[in-house]
Amino acid sequence: MAYRYRCGECGFKTSWGTESQGERAQIAHYTDRHPGLHPGGIVEANTKNPEGGGCLSCLGILAVLFLLFVLAASCNR
Template structure:
């Protein structure tokens, strides 16, 4: 999943990349621009599109399972 570091104080942001790269950029930026201190407005963001897609797939699989269960029940009770 792609990750990005943003410093709201300096208006700095990294490109999307690995979580490790974003964390490394955060550490380097803190050391360089803030004397090693944590800025008051920073975020480490993961792109959640992949998580949303995974949830949609799980929901579809669950829906298909329910549909088959209903069809089985109907055929047994007719």
């Protein structure tokens, strides 16, 4: 499942990702923008794409396809 964290102090929101990625991004945001405050806000779950992954999974697929293309091109020579 993909998650996005929203700051309880301002309009900041993390990008969609795993729960731990969002939590780390939210902590980093609070450390930078709201020092001394305990991280708060809400956590959203992406119900439209429950598998999550986002761009990272697309990037992996594109990398595999590129390698297959290179392999196929080198075999035709």
